[in-house]
Amino acid sequence: MSPAQRIAKLRADIERHTRLYYVENKPEISDQDFDRLLRELQDLETLHPELITPDSPTQRVGGEPIDEFATVTHARPMMSIDNTYDRGEIHAWYERVLRGLEEGGSLLTQKQAVYVAEPKVDGIAVSLRYEGGRLVLAATRGDGQRGDDITANVRTIKAIPLRLHESKTPIPEVLEVRGEIFMTTPVFEQINQQRAAAGEEPFANPRNATGGTLKQHEPKVVAQRKLRFLAHGRGEVQPEPFETYSQFMSAVRSWGLPTNPLTRTCRDFAEVWTFIEEFETQRDTLPYWVDGIVVKVDRYDQQDRLGVTSKSPRWCIAYKYAAEQATTILLEVKWQVGKGGSLTPVAQLEPVQLAGTTVKRASLHNIDEIRERLDLRLSDTVVIEKAGEIIPKVVRVITEKRTPDARPIEPPTRCPSCGEPVTQQQDEVALRCTNPSCPAQLRERLIWFASRNQMDIDGLGRKSVDQLCDAGLLGSFADIYQLKNKRDTLLSLERMGEKTVDNLLKGIEESKSRGLARVLAGLGIPHVGNTAARVLAQHFADIDALTAADFREIDLALATGDLDVKKKEMAKANYEPGTTTRSLRDFLSSQAGQRTIADLRKAGVNMKGRAAATSSKGDAASAFAGKTVVLTGTLENFDRSTLTEMLTSLGAKVSGSVSGKTDLVIAGDEAGSKLDKAKELGITVWGEQELLTHLKKQE
Secondary structure (H helix, E strand, O other): OOOOHHHOOOOOOOOHHEEEHOOOOOOOOHHHHHHHHHHHHHHHHHHHHHHOOOOHHHHHHHHHOOOOOEEOOOOOOOOOOOEEHHHHHHHHHHHHHHHHOOOEOOOOOOHOEEEEEEEEEEEEEEEEEEOEEEEEEEEOOOOOOEEEEHHHOOOOOOEEEEEEEEOOOOOOOEEEEEEEEEEOOHHHHHHHHHHHHHHOOOOOOOHHHHHHHHHOHHHHHHHHOOOOOOEEEEEEEEOOOOHHHHHHHHHHHHHHOOOOOOOOOEOHHHHHHHHHHHHHHHHHHOOOOEEEEEEEEEEEHHHHHHHEEEOOOOOOOEEOOOOOOOEEEEEEEEEEEEOOEEHHHHHHHEEEEEEEEEEEEEEOOOOHHHHHHOEEEEOOEEEEEEEOOOOOEEEEEHHHHHHOOEEEEEOOOOOOOOOOOEOOOOOOEEEEEOOOOHHHHHHHHHHHOOOOOOOOOOOHHHHHHHHHOOOOOOOOOOHOOOOHHHHHHHHOOOOHHHHHHHHHHHHHHHOOOOOHHHHHHHOOOOOOOHHHEEEEEEEHHHHHHHOOOOOOHHHHHHHHHHHHHHHHHHOOOOOOOOOOHHHHHHHHOOHHHHHHHHHHHHHOOOOOOOOHHHHHOOOOOOOOOOOOOEEOOOOOOOOHHHHHHHHHHOOOOEEEOOOOOEEEEOOOOOOOOOHHHHHHHEEEEHHHHHHHHHHHOOO
16 A cells, blocks of 8 residues: 555544544544554655645644634624523514414414524534635634634544535535534643642633633644534535525534534424423433533524624524522631732631532622621521522522521631731721731732733732742742742742743733833732723833822813813812822822832832833724723623723723713624614724724734
8 A cells, every 4th residue: 555545544534533533522532542543644644744734633733833823704794692591482472473374364383483492511612614625714703704814723623524424415515503612621621720729810701711612823832732523503504405504504414514403493482491490300411511401493494584784683592591509518617818918708608519510619799788688697508609600699598498507607806817807897897817927818909910910920820929928938029020030949849840830920021011001900909900900001101200290180070071171179168188199199108108119129120001002003903092992792802901001002081881982892892782872872893803904003
C-alpha cells in the first residue's frame, strides 16, 4: 500500500471512529487505539507533507495564534427565541400557532400541525457553513446579522467534521447548520480544578467557560478544552430539498454532525407539555447543562406562513425550567469580612444535591434578611435554590418543621478575623469592622485589586492571594509588584512551578499599564466603584491632579444632569459634597492613602488618566465624545464593564436609563425595554457590529 493510500485509509478510519463516538454514541475502539491511528497519520504526513489537506484530522490541533476575529455577515439572520417559564404562555403560543395556520376559516386540526421538542443546551450558538461538503466558515451569532469568524477555533473541535460524510441524502452545495457549542460538566469541573490550582478565578458555569474558550486567540488552547456540538437549525441551504425540520436534522446526522437523540416529535400541546414535565426529572442526569425545552413547528412551509417578529420567529418558543430547589438543615452561620469591612452572613448547610452539585453553604446577605424576611433560626429546615443555577440562596424557612431547639441567630459583636469591635452605622444595614489592619479585609482588598475588572492580574486569584498572604509575601498592594524580586521564594511554595510563577509575574508586570481608572477602582475606596473611577480618570489627567482637586472639582466631575444647575448648588454657602467625593478625599488626604499612592508610584504603576488622550484624538473621537450612551442586551465581544470603560475613555457618558437626553443606544442580543423606548423616542440604535466599526476608527 502506497503512503497516499495508507493516509487515505487512516483518514477514513479516523473519521468513521469520530462519527461513531460523537454522533452515534457507539465507540468501537479505545481512546488509546484512536490516538495510535492519529499518531500514525501524523507521522506519515510529516514524511509526505505534499499529501496534507486542510480537512485532514491532523489539522485540528490548532494553528497560528489569531490576531483578531474578523466580522462576517450571516447569509440568513440568527434570531433569538422568545422564552417563558409559564405553562399558560406555552399554551397561548400553541393557540397562536393554530390561529396563524388557519385554513378555510377554521382552525387546523391537530393532525395538520406537528411539533418538535428538543432540549435547550446551555452553550454558545454558532453557524457552520459547508461548501462542497467542506467546512469553510464558523461564526458566532453576534447581533444576529453579523458575527465573529471563529473558524480556526472551531476546526479544533472533534465533534464538528471538517468534511461531511456521504450518505443516501445528497449533501447540498451550500449548507449552513446552526447549533450549540458547549462544554460537558466533567470537563468544566476539571478545568476549574486546574484554574484553582493555578490561582486563577474559576469559570462561573459551563456556558461562560465555552464562551471564553471560543474567544481564545490560541486555537491550541481551544483544542485542549474538549468542546462538543449539537445541531439545532439551519441557515442558508442551496439547493433546499427538505420539507420539515425533522427531515433536515435526520440528513444532518447522516452527514456526520451530532444531533440531540432526546428530541421528540409531538402532535399537540398535551404531548408537548408531557415531554417538558418528563424531561425536567431527566436533565440533571445528563453530562451537560440543559435549561429548558425548545418547541418548533416541524413543517418549513408552516414556519414560513407564521413568519417572524423583529427579533424572534413566531414558529418556535423556549420553555425554561425554574431554578431547582432542595430542602436541607441550617447548621451554622459564619460571618465573612469583605474588603470594606462589611460582615456578610453565610449559611452552613447540611450537604444536599442541587442542580447536579453538592451545596454546603449559601449567602444570607445581612442580618435584616435573617431576621425580617426569613425569620431564620439555627437548626431550621430551609428551602434553597440556585439563582441562575449558579449561586445558592435560601428561599424560605419551613416553619412547620421548626424544632424546640431552634435558636435565634445573633450577629457578632467582634470581627471574626481581627477581634476588633463591630459597628453599625445608623443608615446602614451592614455590620462593619473598622480596623484598617484587619487581615481578612486586606486579603479581600488584594483579591479585588487583582480581579478582572480592576487591575486584571492573571494568576492572582483568591487561592493565590491566600497562599501568598500565608507565606508573608503580601501585606499591601505595592507588595504585589515586589514579588518579581522573590522568585525563588515563590518557586518553593506548593503548586508554584516555573511556568505558573513566570505567568504570574508576567501578569503583574502587564497590570502596571492599566491606568488611573483601574487603579482607583482597584483600591477599594468606599463608594468609588468602576463607574466613578472611569469618570474621574476621564476628567483628571493623573493621580496628582485628582489629589490636588478640592471637593467642588471632584463633585463637578462626577455630576450628572445639568452642569449649570450643579454649579449653582455648589456656590451656596451650605453646600455639602457628595458621599463619593467625601470618601475619595478622605482616602487621598489620609496618611494610609498617600502611602499607598506613593508605593504604587515607586513600583512603576501607571496612574495617568484619559483626559489628555481623549482630547488628542480630535475628530476620531467625535462618534462618542460628549454623547450620552445606554447599553442594553448581551454583547458577544464585550462585557458591560469593559465596554463602559472604553466608551468613557472616548468621551462618552454611559447611562443606565434611556431618556430624551440619550444620544445613542447600543443593543446586543435579547435587548429589552430600553431598546423599545429608544425606538419610541427616535434615538439612534447601533448593533454590536456597528459599534465595532466605529471603535475601529478610534484606533
